[in-house]
Each structure stands twice: as C-alpha cells, then as structure tokens.
Amino acid sequence: MQNVAQVMDFNSIEEQPALKKRGRIQIDNVSLVFGTGKQANIAVQETSLDIEPGEFVCILGPSGCGKSTLLNSVAGYVTPTTGEVLVDGEPVVEPGPDRGMVFQQYSLLPWKTTFDNIALGPSLCGDVEATRTAEYFLDMVGLTKYRNHYPAELSGGMQQRVGIARALATNPSVLLMDEPFGALDAQTRLVMQESLLEVWSEFGTTVLFVTHDVDESVFLADRIIVMSASPGKVVAEFDNPLPRPRSPDMSTRKDYIEIKQKCLEVIRSESLRAFELQNA
Numbered sequence: 436m437q438n439v440a441q442v443m444d445f446n447s448i449e450e451q452p453a454l455k456k457r458g459r460i461q462i463d464n465v466s467l468v469f470g471t472g473k474q475a476n477i478a479v480q481e482t483s484l485d486i487e488p489g490e491f492v493c494i495l496g497p498s499g500c501g502k503s504t505l506l507n508s509v510a511g512y513v514t515p516t517t518g519e520v521l522v523d524g525e526p527v528v529e530p531g532p533d534r535g536m537v538f539q540q541y542s543l544l545p546w547k548t549t550f551d552n553i554a555l556g557p558s559l560c561g562d563v564e565a566t567r568t569a570e571y572f573l574d575m576v577g578l579t580k581y582r583n584h585y586p587a588e589l590s591g592g593m594q595q596r597v598g599i600a601r602a603l604a605t606n607p608s609v610l611l612m613d614e615p616f617g618a619l620d621a622q623t624r625l626v627m628q629e630s631l632l633e634v635w636s637e638f639g640t641t642v643l644f645v646t647h648d649v650d651e652s653v654f655l656a657d658r659i660i661v662m663s664a665s666p667g668k669v670v671a672e673f674d675n676p677l678p679r680p681r682s683p684d685m686s687t688r689k690d691y692i693e694i695k696q697k698c699l700e701v702i703r704s705e706s707l708r709a710f711e712l713q714n715a
C-alpha cells in the first residue's frame with residue numbers, strides 16, 4: 436500500500452512541512468442567530484475556539500445545543516451572524532474541498548459504486564490521479580473488495596467508511612464529522628471509532644467531531660469541548676490525558692473514568708440549569 440505522501444506525489448510527508456501544518460481552525464467570537472425579533476433563536480453564542488493542525492477535537496453536548504450549527508459554520512454551510520471562522524488563516528465563506536464533511540446520514544450517491552463515490556470528489560477537483568487516489572483511500576478504509584458495490588448493498592458501517600474515504604479523497608486540511616456513527620449499533624460504532632483513529636493517525640488531518648456521546652468523545656479526542664443549550668455556548672473544555680493508541684479496554688482506566696466524570700458533571704449541572712430556567 437502506498438502512503439499519503441506517495442499518492443499526493445511527495446517523496447515523504449517530512450519533506451512537506453506545509454502538509455503537516457495545515458488544518459488550523461480558528462472560530463473567532465462566532466454567534467449564529469436564526470430568525471429575528473421575538474422568533475430569534477440564538478443557536479450559538481459568542482464562541483471562540485482555536486484548533487491546532489492535526490488535533491482531534493470533540494464537541495460534546497446535548498441535542499439542540501448548536502453543535503451542528505457550529506460545525507456547519509466551519510464547513511461554510513451557514514454564515515455566522517457575528518464573528519468569523521478561519522481555516523489556515525483564510526475566512527470561510529462557502530463550502531470547499533479543503534473541508535471534508537461526514538454526516539450522520541451516509542449521504543452517498545446511490546447510483547454510483549463505492550469506487551465512483553470516492554473518486555468523484557478528486558475528479559471534480561481536477562486530480563489527474565483521481566483513480567489512484569480513490570484506490571488508496573478505498574484500501575485505507577478496508578473496502579477494496581467492495582469497490583463495485585452500490586451503497587444499498589453495503590452495511591451502515593461500510594457506507595460510513597465510504598463516507599470517510601470520500602471526505603479524505605480531496606486531501607482536505609480538516610475533517611468535519613457530525614455524529615457520524617450515531618445511526619450505527621453499539622458494536623459497529625466501537626469498530627468504526629477504532630478504524631477512524633487508525634485512519635486519522637495515518638492521514639494526520641485535523642478532526643472536528645460532533646457527538647452527544649461522552650464515551651465516544653473520551654475514546655476519540657485530544658480535547659473535549661462541552662457545549663450547553665439555550666443559548667448554545669461552550670461551558671467547559673478538557674484536555675484528554677488518555678494515551679494513544681487508544682483501545683476499548685481503556686474504559687476501565689482511572690484517567691478515563693475521571694475525565695468521563697468531569698464531562699458528565701458539567702452536562703448534568705447544565706441540564707439542571709436549563710430545567711430551572713424552563714420552570715422559572
């Protein structure tokens with residue numbers, strides 16, 4: 436199997452410091468308000484985050500707290516009401532191939548094969564080696580045998596692996612993932628989390644991963660950002676001390692349990708606060 440540097444026509448990743456340094460996300464005082472006047476809904480309030488190139492950051496929070504909205508502002512699907520988002524110093528104004536997106540719904544093109552779903556992005560971006568690129572990522576997610584299958588012939592986990600390969604195939608500097616494993620059963624989800632970490636350690640891209648699942652955030656992240664609702668904002672941030680490589684048996688470790696407890700405490704006290712506000 437070739438490595439990324441060979442596919443991207445470099446002699447080695449080390450010779451390409453620019454590749455390693457790509458993927459800084461700066462969210463600068465971003466607010467996102469839907470509607471106006473009495474109907475105004477502050478989905479995200481005055482949020483600032485600085486994410487290092489290559490970092491794996493999870494945004495953790497309950498349903499409706501603005502996680503997808505914040506992620507969509509980095510993707511360029513929504514424009515902040517105030518503040519701005521920069522990726523590698525460039526203001527985000529629209530979606531682009533430098534930001535790969537993986538959604539909870541698999542969102543593959545049903546009339547295209549696994550291979551063609553992955554090759555489409557590179558072709559559209561003018562990658563003259565689109566076939567070779569698609570083959571590399573097909574191999575990376577372990578689906579070479581399924582290259583000619585259509586999405587309907589694949590399990591949910593396989594479809595999501597195609598989604599990840601497709602997102603990476605345009606050589607993005609950041610990978611944005613919105614509850615990508617939320618629709619999978621618990622066993623498949625664990626396998627997918629491990630396989631995502633393998634792909635990430637090989638590809639080295641920045642990952643911004645949204646989830647409402649505390650265990651998922653502790654298993655995956657370097658850093659966990661906790662959001663709370665009404666209005667959606669960051670209420671806590673934890674560096675994850677859990678060493679890498681990660682494995683499922685780490686869930687009984689003292690440091691795993693400690694950081695999980697910290698996240699749960701914040702979420703619980705925020706839920707109580709929201710409950711009191713609703714009943715005030």
Ligand SMILES: Nc1ncnc2c1ncn2[C@@H]1O[C@H](COP(=O)(O)OP(=O)(O)O)[C@@H](O)[C@H]1O
Pocket residue numbers: 469470476477478496497498499500501502503504505667
């Ligand atoms: N396109 C939209 N128009 C109006 N309100 C929206 C839109 N998208 C999200 N919202 C509202 O913004 C808030 C945050 O939603 P969302 O970002 O989807 O939360 P999460 O992903 O954390 O579940 C919710 O109150 C939701 O109803």
Ligand SMILES: [Mg+2]
Pocket residue numbers: 499502503504613
């Ligand atoms: Mg969401």
